[in-house]
Amino acid sequence: MAKLAGRFGSIATRTRISTFLLPRVIKQGYEDHTRVNDFLQQVNPLKELTGKFDPTIDDQDVPGDEDDRQRFKTIVLWREGAFRNYERLRNASTEAERMQIAKEIEEFAAGNAQFLQQSFSYPPGTDSSERDIYCQEQQRR
Template sequence: MTLRFCTRSLAALAGSVVLLLAVGPQARATSDSEEPAHVPWTDLLPPLPAGYEPTTENLCVSGQLRCVDVVIREMRRRFDALARRCDHSAVFALTYLRTTEEYRRAIDDPDFFDDTAFVNHEDVVFAAYYFRAFDDWHRNRAPDRVPAAWRVAFDAADRRAVSGQGNLLLGLSAHVNSDLPHVLAAIGLAAPDGSSRKPDHDRVNAFLVRVTQPVLAEIARRFDPTADDGNVRGTTLDETAVFQLVAAWREEAWRNAERLAAARTPAERAAVSQSIEDSAEAKALLLRTQTGYVPPLTDASARDAWCAVHGGDR
């Protein structure tokens, strides 16, 4: 079975999410205990056959829990520095930190994943892709090494050009659409016994759905009070829209990893990789347009003033 996601359909889904988030201020009526609707549709989409290939990444290959704890400490260190100066990159940094903390809670259940140690390895490698892109952009001044989707996200944050919703979606899109396919292909899509690792890939959605609403609420509370303005009274429609968009992106990432793994020559693999980057950049440019401020009508001054007062809240 071959499954391909076209950029146009996912772009339309991204647009619907942005429109839902931006419909206008609504009174918050969703309690912190409520979660977005989780329909595990990706579980029904079988993987393509893939033979076992040992990981080509050497980070935390043994998959020890302490590796995840080290990642969380590094994420917290980076986030705290961004939050103190109300850097717009703090929005995604917070999102990634809270998501990884939720992952750490999930693996307290030894039966949550089939192969927890391997998913720990993936967690560390995945985070390293983000850290490397961030450092190449901000510290090493090497933008040519930064994936195009990340360049769009980081530039928008530096220029304070998009809303908090935009910072969130641009970061998620770059990390899932650009980084994740390459991570999955590098660490391997099948276990040593030949069984697919896709069931564990899909199980990630089960804890992502738990963190979506609290993260949106915290972004609004600390950095941009408009971040959850799409909330519809008494529902979790906005959180559900964001979660389902990310679930769709994660499914596309798996399929793109299959394309990378199936490439027969270095040239073919390079072509697949470039198509992934082109698609991720197109999504980023669309999101930047849809969530961008329109001076002089709108700008970041109100959210920056809010963050100056509330950014240090917990």
């Protein structure tokens, strides 16, 4: 889970860094951003994640699409936050303001990473050894 928490922070850092590059990349702005959401709505990663990383990841999956829609909404919210942070950084009028915004982004990411780590940690008396063996076997294929 520490890796996931680290990855979340890393994503936030890459988002912050990429905001300085985005003005060169974004041609249509928010319209392009929402097109990616339209594409992502068609993707359900559970089968691939289950096969490659953790056979129990879909144990909480329920029949129908409601839980899939909820997962997708979470991704949309994360992406929306990243886009809004891009705008905040882009619109900062001074380097000091830009650095303050970057600090806020980092603090928010760290808080989310900590929340995710606490939410998905193994209960006392259990560990990831079974999942680790499964992942190692999948990597050999």
